[in-house]
Amino acid sequence: EAQVTQNPRYLITVTGKKLTVTCSQNMNHEYMSWYRQDPGLGLRQIYYSMNVEVTDKGDVPEGYKVSRKEKRNFPLILESPSPNQTSLYFCASSQTSGRNDEQFFGPGTRLTVL
Amino acid sequence: GNSVTQMEGPVTLSEEAFLTINCTYTATGYPSLFWYVQYPGEGLQLLLKATKADDKGSNKGFEATYRKETTSFHLEKGSVQVSDSAVYFCALMGWSSASKIIFGSGTRLSIRP
Numbered sequence: 001e002a003q004v005t006q007n008p009r010y011l012i013t014v015t016g017k018k019l020t021v022t023c024s025q026n027m028n029h030e031y032m033s034w035y036r037q038d039p040g041l042g043l044r045q046i047y048y049s050m051n052v053e054v055t056d057k058g059d060v061p062e063g064y065k066v067s068r069k070e071k072r073n074f075p076l077i078l079e080s081p082s083p084n085q086t087s088l089y090f091c092a093s094s095q096t097s098g099r100n101d102e103q104f105f106g107p108g109t110r111l112t113v114l
Numbered sequence: 115g116n117s118v119t120q121m122e123g124p125v126t127l128s129e130e131a132f133l134t135i136n137c138t139y140t141a142t143g144y145p146s147l148f149w150y151v152q153y154p155g156e157g158l159q160l161l162l163k164a165t166k167a168d169d170k171g172s173n174k175g176f177e178a179t180y181r182k183e184t185t186s187f188h189l190e191k192g193s194v195q196v197s198d199s200a201v202y203f204c205a206l207m208g209w210s211s212a213s214k215i216i217f218g219s220g221t222r223l224s225i226r227p
Binding site for chain 2: 004035040041042043044045048058059090092099100102103105106107108
């Protein structure tokens, strides 16, 4: 089944404790991205990747890091999480970055930083 | 820059009612327009899209027409069902910045039996 998977689905952590949220897709997609969803703000893009070893900042990259060493994986790293990073996070992928390509979303990771 | 504005929710309707969720956009050139739907506890799924002026996207009884003259892409359905209860996001992907999709703030729809 074609899908985007994220782990963990739920995470409660404390300020300053490094964490990684994994994202994997099995559709051989070139383009992957991370979003955060906050009430009243919709989805905002954190980082995106056009292909292996090619990443760039989205609208709200502060406090996050990403890497793209393999085509299928695109982990999101929070080196020193803070309470304002409490949010619902989605990973997405598409065949290319083309304007007509459908984005496929993972199920989401709900992160709480205390 | 590019932006999307959609009507605030929540919207509550009775089953079989007519649905309209308004969406307007600001963009240069000719963006592609999308509606995504998020069911409870799930990620977003593409509902429909339109890539040029006067195109009509349709899926699962939902429709939206790309109106360049009014910069709008309103979502409509003639007869809603309880299973349509979800959050709906209008989105655009710009002509010149194809790598970024911009979402509206979302509209929560609840359908009463």
